Amino acid sequence: MSQKIKDESSPVLIHIVLIAFTLMTIYPLLWVFTIAFSGKQSLAISLLPEDPTTLDRVRAVLPFPETVSLKNFIDVVTEQNFLIWMGNSAIVALLTTILGVFLSCTAAYAFSRFKFPGQRAGLMSFLVSQMFPGTLMMVPLYIIVVQWLNLGNTYWGLILVYATIAIPFCVWMLKGYFDTIPIEIEESAIMDGASRTVIFFRIILPLAKPAISVTALFSFMAGWNEFIIASLLMEEEKMYTAPVGLKFFVGEHATQWGSFAAGSIIVSVPVVLLFMYTQKYLVSGLTAGSVKG
Amino acid sequence: MHISHNIIRVTLGLFVGGLISAFLGYWFAEGALREKVAETRMRQGTIRAMALADLVHAEQSRTEKDKQTPGALIQFWQQRHQDIDAVRVMRLSGARLLASSFSDDLENGTPPRRLKRSEKAIYDMGQLLRANVDTNREEGNPREPEVMGGELANGRLRVAVPWFTAKSPDKAAGFVQLEISPTIQTKDPAFQPVLVLALVPALLFFFGSLILGRVVKLEHPESVVWSSMTTAVLLLIFGLLGFGNYYLIDLGQENVRFQQELAELYTATRTSAEEGAAEFNLDYQIGFSNDWDVNEFRQPLRFISFDGELYIGVGTAQDSVANRLGMAFFACSLLAVALLVFFGLGGAARLWRTIVDYREAYVYTLPAMIGMLVLVFFPFSYGIALSFTDQTLYNTEKPLLDIWAGLSNYIEIIGDFNLIQTTEAGWSFNYENFYWTLFITVAWTVVNVTIGVSVGLVLALLLNNKNLKFKAVYRGLLILPWAVPSYVTALIWKGMFNREFGPINHTLGILGLEPIAWFDSVFTSFLTGITVNGWLSFPFMMVICLGGLQSISADMYEAARLDGANRWQQFRYITLPSLKPTLIPAIILSVVWTFNMFNVIYLVSGGQPGGSNEILITKAYKLAFQDYRYGYSAAYSTVIFMILLIYGVFQTKVSRAMESNS
Missing domain, CATH: 1.10.3720.10 (MetI-like)
Known part of the structure; x- marks a missing residue:
């Protein structure tokens, strides 16, 4: 019975590992959705300015288009x-x-x-x-x-x-x-x-x-x-x-x-x-x- | 009256062997005759076209003031030759249609005129002919056709030949194209010899043995079998000889007739060309050589002399169609004898009995087996045969035996040890070398399968927990890479690794790192392949492991726990061994699949940089479809197959040995 309890001892850890894996798995797919709905033919989610800040870079990675369009x-x-x-x-x-x-x-x-x-x-x-x-x-x-x-x-x-x-x-x-x-x-x-x-x-x-x-x-x-x-x-x-x-x-x-x-x-x-x-x-x-x- | 089984078997063998080889032989004979006719008809068209091209040459080379369009000339030519349905003369300079009696051309305006945009095909053909003439002259080894054309669906023939001006006798000035209804006809070969070959030996043998059986009584059944077999083989050989000779002689006679008709045609063409030259006041003398009866490279076929006399000896000696037919007959004969022996010695009877006894099973497997034979095993064997030839894009027409190269492809692949090349800058690996590619392929396979199995197993272990919440959601999302078409994901990942815009380099930027040109160095390019393929292949392994894990009964873990086993021990001594029967076949399959994983390498890195990340299968593809070296590529693929086969046998042996040990 003690083993049984031990089995469930770290569900949080399991969830964290699984969520991390799932995110890595679906990221490329989300990225495709982003480009598809961007209405543009470009690969980039958002264009980086000349001297990008970390925030700009994060924006360029986040899988959500700048403008949503069905074009x-x-x-x-x-x-x-x-x-x-x-x-x-x-x-x-x-x-x-x-x-x-x-x-x-x-x-x-x-x-x-x-x-x-x-x-x-x-x-x-x-x-x-x-x-x-x-x-x-x-x-x-x-x-x-x-x-x-x-x-x-x-x-x-x-x-x-x-x-x-x-x-x-x-x-x-x-x-x-x-x-x-x-x-x-x-x-x-x-x-x-x-x-x-x-x-x-x-x-x-x-x-x-x-x-x-x-x-x-x-x-x-x-x-x-x-x-x-x-x-x-x-x-x-x-x-x-x-x-x-x-x-x-x-x-x-x-x-x-x-x-x-x-x-x-x-x-x-x-x-x-x-x-x-x-x-x-x-x-x-x-x-x-x-x-x- | 008692007829022995032996006689029936041999008679049946004679009948089946004779019938099959006779039908095959007839088919070959008909094909050979058809090929011969097509060739002869093409020559008829070529003679007419070449002669006209000569006249056009003379007409166009005249001095400027009395120059006229060749409209009248082609009208004359068409009147003199009833077989010609339409003529077209085009000049490349100025893209002009000088004369034409093609109805399509006339609808677009009366020549002479400039070609219309919609007639680009005509202009392109002129360009192609000019390019072909140039190529052949420069290389000194003709391989591009300078006489173009072929049979149309309605049995007519179109032939186009280039014409030249006196100013630049090397450069094609345009082309002359004819549409003609060839007068040279043929009949189908006689069918009677087929029946004779199929029936006569069998009947002779059957009645002969009946009569002999009454007269002579042989003591030993063994010797009866052998003597009857020998008799049957002799009978069959006589039948085959008669059969083959009949068709070969027939083909020879037809060939002679064709040559004679061509010679007459040649003489007639010559006469009308002379008359044409006179009528139009052309400065044209017909030379003392055969310029018109030419092959597709405009090289004279020396069957007809300049005045239309026939060189029969040359014609028959060079007749490759007849040679090939003879070889086909020989193969048919071997088949017939093999069938006779198979039937005569009882093999067929045994086979028949097996089929009847197990007919249910065979009926069920038959559809799949036919498909596999036609579309998998036959192409495979054909590919192997191809690997012993040096077939390229330029000799696909030739029969495989004519371009047989023996083992030279294999020697070139396996015997090339120039793995390292030294340049002025130092040394580097020769990425074109087979062993480099093999090394990359093996590394690629080992790394990928390891990643696939370990990631899949870990995820399956995490998911195989009855109390885990959102289990179905996780599983559904994690399985996605398997569901999305792999060429889509491969191209997506290519974008992900893009140097400027790809999210991966942006992520590196967030971490304060420089962007990486992923496909520019051997190692990073290899990494991209591993990433993509790992991402693609772990779901399959995960599902396999889940299936395996679910089948392990909980009682075993219970018992182990009572014995005080810790989690690692449970995994090591219960989980892994129970997974083995599921995992081993999956691993074998996945090794084979990864070894031949074409999409990822081809679409993501394309083997960059410099072909260093090519794996064997993509290399074989490039050899075939970029270098067009079909034979060499087939040898490459065969080597891949041999490697996999050896792996498969080895793996099975090892796992069997492990099973018997435990």
Whole structure:
């Protein structure tokens, strides 16, 4: 009992450490908000005078704009193709999610529930594929997707690539989770005359909701956030995804930090919301397999 | 009547092997023929265009007073050659369209006239041709096309060639462009040999063994298998030889026909050029050499003599299309034999049985596996193959075998030990060297993973307290770096480290320190990368650790406390060991991810200063997409993969050994 009291002896200290860490974590994000709402294209929160005092310097660090304005947001949405790019990203990410979840769930179920020749090799090959350097794949991917499959500048080209690239990690994660679902449930269902398909869709998938949510989240993020392959496969400006478009603002010759910040916020909001929504599943979905298996 | 399994297997093998290689072979043969036709059609267009360019040259080089626009000339040319649909002659000086029968051009005004702004593409093409001619002449090694064009969607062809004036015979004065409907046609190759190859050996073998089986009774089943296999292989080889020869001969004959047609065309063009020169009073003599039948670098293809006679021998000897087709057939044959052996010796039967027995599992894995094969494993293998070539931007058209470089890329990467370079000012590290980059990459990975794991673990320990208030708020905020797209955060941090305006230097100013040019020295630049990546990667580790911590039962701590263990001992002997099964795979993954973490380095520091902070993966990217050395970059990437693979095997071995010890 004395230990129990000792556990709670320093909540203040814990809070101080946590608050300090949290502030450091979110400061860059607050800074982006500041620039986005400043209405200017500059990087600086406030310009330092010739001979700055400490107060001036503190002002330049405080994440709050001198003047609040929505100009950057309006500019980004109206002046550029930004809304089209967002639309492209949304289509690509949503279809990637659907396809990615389908591919990963079916494969993970087989790897978890069946014993078959090639099972170990298949799983190992998935693991090893995580080590493939992206740079090695890009030239061949371009040849396959654009020249052979003729899917350059199309949504499907990107969707197929993203959904496939996400498979290995998702399969490993899902397999770990499926392994923790007791096999007796299925056996009794088989006794009742249910087919594999019914078991898979009616029993396993609902039980694996946390892991599937996390799979969906990762597939969505893979489609929403990627920009290298997207810039490789999408050559027409109308077909850019949001990340490719965003790089325009702070590329080698442009420094429209205000537009970039506003654009970043617009791009990040959907995925952050999704992340927060899925958060409750994140811990169990990610680690259930490795803990119990 | 009893037919042995062996006969069925071998017959099936013959059938499948024959069929697949026949279809592949047909596909190759058709492709080769199509390639040949395209090449020949291009030559047809080129001959017509080059001859006209010569006339334009003569016409434009005349003295000033009786100079006229080549409008009449192109009209004449088009009348004489029914295959020409439209002609355009442009001059770069003054951006003038001298003559044209393209309907688009006529809509914009009758030539001769100045090019309009909307016709910039025409002017650009002239500039490009001139630049290409200059480049090739200066380098003495042609690599930029001087004859431009290709097939249009409607089967017509566009060809543009430069023309020159007598005053400056080296500098392209403009270009002549034709749109023509090529007269050279071809048929699809015959399909019958495919069926013959697919069916005849199998049928021969099947009925042959039935008849022989009645006559001869062999004692040993072993020898039956081997003798039937040998017979089958021989049959298949005969079939393949006939098949391959048929198409190769076919291609050869078509080729000869093409050359003959071209030669006739050449003679006709020559006649009309002479007539044209006479009609327009041009000072033009057709030389005693073939100037018109040229390749894309305007170098004469020596198949046709100046008077249109054909050098067949030269044509066939240089025929790379036929060579390649022959090689493709050889590969097909190997495949067919391999399939036959696989079927004949029972491998296929066993495979089939396995698939049937475990069909449920395979059906479930099939969609993912197909995707992985096509879009992950195949590109990977292709990339490895690329690493043995010296492919660059300039030879992507060539087949990989033509630019095979063996191990030279690897030797150049791994065998280069010039780690230190000495200059007049002293010595410095050679940042371009592979081992420097490897050192930076390893340091980068070790530091990052250490930071990620320790920060993540500490935060997870702090958060894993049932009585902690605002736990969800902390967790939600701390997880944010993971949720925000990493290219966004990378660029944000680039702004944070900005020398003049970045908040980090302002904060240093508050503390009374001088601002730092973060990307100007090796160490501070490395620090920026570590900061950004640490910030990006600790949430993942935190979540993993939280998951691990939650699964540890409270009873264990209770028991430990009863035994008098202090907090450190509890952490050391309960928490850490229980976290191990969760942490080890996460650490392996995170090492691999960090090793290949492209975004942070590429977007934040860009490897500054002087490429010293480049990690292997960003270096490979730059080699491919800034230096366009695809082959070399692929070798670089393969080395990265090998390093990671060795790490993975080693790590698994170590953790297994640790498990068996404890």
